[in-house]
Amino acid sequence: MSRIYLLVEGQTEEAFVGELLTPHYARIGLYLTPIIVSTSPGHRGGVVSYAKIKPQIIRLCRQDARAKVSTLFDLYALPTDFPGKADAGYPANGTGVQKANYLEARLQQDINEPNFLPNLLVHEFEALLFTAPQKFAEWTDDAEVVTALASAVQGSAPEDINDSPQTAPSKRVLAVMPEYQKTFHGPLIACEIGLDAMRLACPHFNAWLARLEGFKPLNA
Template sequence: MTRVYLLVEGQTEEAFVRELLVPHYARFGLYLTPIIVSTSPGYKGGVVSYAKIKPQIQRLCRQDAGAHVSTLFDLYALPQDFPGKTDVAYPANSTGQQKAVFLESQLAQDICQPNFIPNLMVHEFEALLFVLPDKFAEWVNSPAVVNRLRAHAQAHTTPEDINESPQTAPSKRILSAMPGYQKTFHGPLIACEIGLDAMRAACPHFQGWLQQLEALSPPAVV
């Protein structure tokens, strides 16, 4: 069995990994363990400073060289000290996927560990929920909410194209349509209802990351 540690941004991503990814990939010989980033002594969650995140990634890579380490961080609102964020070449990347690939490359170079697989969510976890907006229907009383979310999804080529401004990021659009949305509660539940197959079919960057994980599967199990 192949061990993979996933350093995640918060409780929502941790629940998503445990409830959807862990049971799915266990069948392929991949043992995934989500770990929420530490921000300060006694506090967890949020990528507020890369200087605080880097030692955690490197420690995970070094303490179990036979395992692999990856990340589940939002591209949206990454701190300015994140590798590549202030690089002169960064603005030339026009799409979210291009930005993520560029920053992931910079992150890999900075961590410099052979068992590290960088990954950023484009633009954030909530983008996955726009794969099937109809799944929100169970949690709201008004069809107008679902219609509004569906309109946002239909206005973009993929959910990963929903942009990252403070007003229009995926989570902000959901909160605008559904003020009662609770990220840690609704997020993982709706994600599980949507399912992994639909997500990977609609989100190419997310799909690419899953393929990297799948490539780690023990040959005898595949």
């Protein structure tokens, strides 16, 4: 058995891990536990300040040194104090994957714990749902929703959808489907799409899962 604690951004990611990742990986001896970040006493959810997140990551790493610790944070709208965001070498005009790789490396350096594996979603959780826009049809009576969402990934990959306040994945969904509820619809649609399809369409997400799989017991 291998334990992996995932510090996640909010309830959507917690449900995604609990409903899709945890059951899948338990079959090979990997036990994933999602933990929502704390933002203030009595409040959870949202990476609003790295200064508040860093102690939580380090505490998780040190309280169970035999376990692995990873993150499930959105690249989109990370706080300005996040490691690497203010660097001269930050690839601000690069692809989402280039940005994520750079910030993950800086986060790894800053946390500096041997059992820590940084991970950022490119650009946010909803990008995974663009793997199969047709799955939104089950949750809306508006046929134009699927057409509009499919056009966003025409000739590109879900992780290539950009991260402006108007065109980030979640903003595109809400623009055509105002009734979309992130914490309700998001995990359900993700489960309907399935891990195999999301991994095929989202290379950065796939690479993270591959690294997690490297922690499985040798006899699994």
